[in-house]
Amino acid sequence: MTSAGGPLTSRLDLEAAQLRRLEQVSLLEATTLVLLVCVAVPLKHLAGLPLAVAVMGPVHGLAFLTYGWVAIQTVAGGGWRRAEATRLLLLAVIPFGGYFNLALIRRKRIELATAIAA
């Protein structure tokens, strides 16, 4: 499983793949939360359509669980400051907050890409 670039590159490749996964589930979690809070809940209370919440509630629940799991998995691999880890978990529960996490994850990816190129 060691790549052609050697063990260090292999290790960095593993981290890069992990950050890509975190970015994808972060986007999914943030979007399902926005759809739940900004679309489904108003449809239920203003238009009398509870179906939207009945669908989006479990969908967001599973997306949130997946995000939490991937975030823990990413942080447990090392290289994250305590403040960054806290931010990852806290912003995810605020509508639109997950989108701000994407900037942090992308910065981490750029740092890693720079390390791989060096």
Next chain:
Amino acid sequence: MLDALYPWLKAAHVAAAVAFIGGLLAGAIALAAVQSDRFPATASTAFMQVVRAWDRRVTTPAILLVWALGLTLALQGHWFHSAWFPAKLAIVVTLSAWHGVQSGTLRRVAGGRAMGPGRGLTITPFAILAAVVVIVLLAVLKP
């Protein structure tokens, strides 16, 4: 229609839970073994790559299935209002979070990095087993 599917969903949930617990225990025992310095560094890395591959291909999909099927069963059985279910849910959340930590540690060691100072990993498999016993008791007896 969901009522007719109930036994099948339950069977699939139990099968996924068995696969998850098996993988979780295997990973915990492997990490404890590597931490005990019984393997040279290169052997540890190769060993962890095999354990991590199992974690990714079997254990992780299994926990996703456990959650999806478990929540479906809970909604179907109206268990959210019973006393035993929140206790079981809390233990499952803890085990899932621990799997996240363990999975990240497996990636770290499989990538060739050191595990860091000991964190009582030798007792982890026993703690997982104890949690599983409590989950089974709660699920079967529904106190």
